Amino acid sequence: MVLPIYIYGDPILRTATTPVEENSEALQALIDDMVETLHTASGIGLAAPQVGRNERLFIVDLTPMREELEEEGLVLPPQPMAFINPEILWESDETSVFEEGCLSMPDLREEVVRPERVRLRYLDRDFAPQELEVDEMMARVIQHEYDHLEGILFIDHLSPFRRRLLKRRLREMTLGNVEAEYPVVTA
Numbered sequence: 001m002v003l004p005i006y007i008y009g010d011p012i013l014r015t016a017t018t019p020v021e022e023n024s025e026a027l028q029a030l031i032d033d034m035v036e037t038l039h040t041a042s043g044i045g046l047a048a049p050q051v052g053r054n055e056r057l058f059i060v061d062l063t064p065m066r067e068e069l070e071e072e073g074l075v076l077p078p079q080p081m082a083f084i085n086p087e088i089l090w091e092s093d094e095t096s097v098f099e100e101g102c103l104s105m106p107d108l109r110e111e112v113v114r115p116e117r118v119r120l121r122y123l124d125r126d127f128a129p130q131e132l133e134v135d136e137m138m139a140r141v142i143q144h145e146y147d148h149l150e151g152i153l154f155i156d157h158l159s160p161f162r163r164r165l166l167k168r169r170l171r172e173m174t175l176g177n178v179e180a181e182y183p184v185v186t187a
């Protein structure tokens with residue numbers, strides 16, 4: 001089932017999530033729905049708060065970029081991936097810059113500085129503990145989605161100057177004036 005995506009301005013996007021306590025049919029159904037939603041919205045990552053939930057969970061699917069990434073020499077694990085109760089254990093001092101967008105803020109793209117590499121621990125969708133060190137695109141999308149679980153959005157990483165320039169567009173979003181090619185919920 002495709003779930004509507006919550007748009008900037010809804011308080012759920014600013015609420016920290018709660019750890020998932022056990023695997024269940026309901027959890028598996030939520031993951032399936034999030035994958036379907038992500039595909040419908042043509043995104044590469046989606047966190048539970050973006051579909052109005054407070055589980056500490058996000059999914060990533062870099063399949064649309066697979067060819068490009070593999071040409072760059074990246075070995076991509078099977079996609080999509082679910083990250084349950086993730087914890088970032090380490091991040092590199094080296095940073096990189098990349099233009100990010102977010103399904104909760106349609107049509108907004110800004111360059112964001114983040115650590116180049118991170119290591120994290122999480123449960124996969126079978127509830128098996130995993131540890132993973134990632135860089136490049138995978139590190140980028142994982143950090144973006146991880147932030148969502150803490151109620152942090154990519155615009156929080158911008159300079160006060162850049163944020164001021166976006167103020168009007170963000171205000172329009174909070175008023176429900178958004179156009180998206182997927183179902184949304186506005187505040």
Ligand code: NI
Nearest residue numbers: 101102103104
């Ligand atoms: Ni996002």
